[in-house]
Amino acid sequence: SGKWEKAMEIVKEFEEKCATPISKLRQVADAMLVEMHAGLASEGGSKLKMLISYVDNLPTGNEKGLFYALDLGGTNFRVLRLHLGGKGRGIVSKQFEEVSIPRSLMTGTSDALFDFIVAELAKFVAQEGMDFELRPGRQRELGFTFSFPVLQSSISSGTLVRWTKGFSIEETVGRDVVAELTKAMEKQGLNMRVSAFVNDPVGTLAGGRFTNNDVVAAVILGTGSNAAYVERAHAIPKWHGLPLKSGEMVINTEWGNFKSSHLPLTEYDHELDAETLHPGEQIYEKVTSGMYLGEIVRKVLRRMAEEAAFFGDTVPPKLKVPFILGTPIISAMHQDTSPDLKVVANRLKDILEISNTSLKMRKVIVELCNIVATRGARLSAAGILSILKKMGRDTMREGEKQRTVIAMDGGLYEHYTEYRNCLENTLNELVGKEVSETVVLELANDGSGIGAAILAACHSKYL
Ligand code: ADP
Ligand code: MG
Numbered sequence: 337s338g339k340w341e342k343a344m345e346i347v348k349e350f351e352e353k354c355a356t357p358i359s360k361l362r363q364v365a366d367a368m369l370v371e372m373h374a375g376l377a378s379e380g381g382s383k384l385k386m387l388i389s390y391v392d393n394l395p396t397g398n399e400k401g402l403f404y405a406l407d408l409g410g411t412n413f414r415v416l417r418l419h420l421g422g423k424g425r426g427i428v429s430k431q432f433e434e435v436s437i438p439r440s441l442m443t444g445t446s447d448a449l450f451d452f453i454v455a456e457l458a459k460f461v462a463q464e465g466m467d468f469e470l471r472p473g474r475q476r477e478l479g480f481t482f483s484f485p486v487l488q489s490s491i492s493s494g495t496l497v498r499w500t501k502g503f504s505i506e507e508t509v510g511r512d513v514v515a516e517l518t519k520a521m522e523k524q525g526l527n528m529r530v531s532a533f534v535n536d537p538v539g540t541l542a543g544g545r546f547t548n549n550d551v552v553a554a555v556i557l558g559t560g561s562n563a564a565y566v567e568r569a570h571a572i573p574k575w576h577g578l579p580l581k582s583g584e585m586v587i588n589t590e591w592g593n594f595k596s597s598h599l600p601l602t603e604y605d606h607e608l609d610a611e612t613l614h615p616g617e618q619i620y621e622k623v624t625s626g627m628y629l630g631e632i633v634r635k636v637l638r639r640m641a642e643e644a645a646f647f648g649d650t651v652p653p654k655l656k657v658p659f660i661l662g663t664p665i666i667s668a669m670h671q672d673t674s675p676d677l678k679v680v681a682n683r684l685k686d687i688l689e690i691s692n693t694s695l696k697m698r699k700v701i702v703e704l705c706n707i708v709a710t711r712g713a714r715l716s717a718a719g720i721l722s723i724l725k726k727m728g729r730d731t732m733r734e735g736e737k738q739r740t741v742i743a744m745d746g747g748l749y750e751h752y753t754e755y756r757n758c759l760e761n762t763l764n765e766l767v768g769k770e771v772s773e774t775v776v777l778e779l780a781n782d783g784s785g786i787g788a789a790i791l792a793a794c795h796s797k798y799l
Pocket of ligand 1: 751
């Protein structure tokens with residue numbers, strides 16, 4: 337019927353606008369590389385903030401002692417306790433707890449958010465058994481991972497540039513985030529010191545380096561998206577601090593805020609952007625990361641329902657609810673291997689209250705998920721290419737047997753196999769066979785928190 341054809345037209349047009357041929361990905365990578373240079377040249381010189389992390393000495397693997405981490409992401413926060421054994425012994429034990437952040441706290445007050453976090457941290461500490469006693473008189477030390485852009489002034493301080501993802505608490509912007517946390521700890525009588533304050537890819541990089549010397553960059557694909565890498569000090573014109581002993585500094589790119597005319601954006605993306613808490617910002621993040629992929633699919637489905645009666649004469653009401661289709665649902669439907677697409681049928685029924693779909697319709701829905709995930713994964717690969725280019729590791733260097741390991745963390749990368757595979761295949765295609773054999777993407781589960789605890793060890797006041 338004409339309705340079906342109209343629906344297919346909507347899908348086809350969307351697919352065409354989402355296209356990411358290799359030539360386009362190269363343009364994206366080159367545009368991002370230009371922004372990286374500009375961001376390193378001066379503070380505020382680019383949409384890519386290229387923030388100085390104050391991590392200029394990465395872990396050696398010999399760190400020792402009992403340390404804590406607090407990892408505040410975009411959806412969850414985790415508290416963890418890490419026992420580091422010292423040379424050759426690595427991580428002896430690890431305990432952690434994950435708490436989802438109540439939505440109301442994401443847009444409430446600064447005090448309410450930090451009071452909640454510290455209350456959970458205090459509970460975690462209070463559960464400690466005798467085997468976790470610190471030596472008498474010793475203060476607990478904490479690595480604090482914070483997945484939002486921060487302008488740091490030292491390894492243990494920094495002011496919030498702005499909130500991203502689902503967060504928006506105006507009064508925190510411009511404040512020292514460590515001071516906010518410390519204030520809440522003092523209020524609740526929790527005696528702990530923030531020894532290291534890092535962004536999540538910086539933590540992931542440090543955690544990766546602890547066990548593998550070849551780790552030189554890290555990428556987060558979770559609620560949001562970000563990357564960090566090791567830069568040579570002389571390539572950071574905006575660094576006016578003391579000369580660095582290591583000659584290196586970890587840079588937090590904040591690539592989520594990348595934007596370029598080369599990005600394949602559709603009307604659905606523009607509409608989504610306009611409806612977020614931060615319109616016009618984090619555009620690259622909005623086409624690549626977990627918070628948004630499901631919402632893009634919903635918008636296309638809604639259009640198909642409204643303009644082509646894809647689900648019949650009435651538009652299913654649930655389809656009008658923003659963010660009702662989370663990315664985990666998209667990934668479950670996309671990866672449905674049952675011959676009659678049972679998972680798709682069940683998710684449509686449970687989440688959208690849509691029943692009686694035909695197999696043909698369900699196949700179209702799987703294809704929509706595929707289009708959105710493929711675009712995101714391929715654009716993420718382009719981002720990684722730009723980092724390899726920045727480090728001069730996108731080509732083979734004569735006589736050098738270099739290995740480039742990129743530590744990967746985040747729920748999207750961890751759980752969405754199709755996305756992960758597409759990203760890897762695309763990156764291999766972009767760098768070519770010879771280089772692809774020297775580049776390894778390594779899943780670093782909970783790497784951002786673990787890395788922060790290890791950095792707390794590196795910056796312990798008892799060293
Ligand atoms: P955070 O971003 O808070 O640090 P995570 O790294 O755990 O948290 O990432 C959570 C995000 O990962 C979720 O918002 C979701 O978008 C995505 N995610 C979680 N599980 C899946 C899944 N099974 N398939 C696809 N994406 C997932
Ligand atoms: Mg995280």
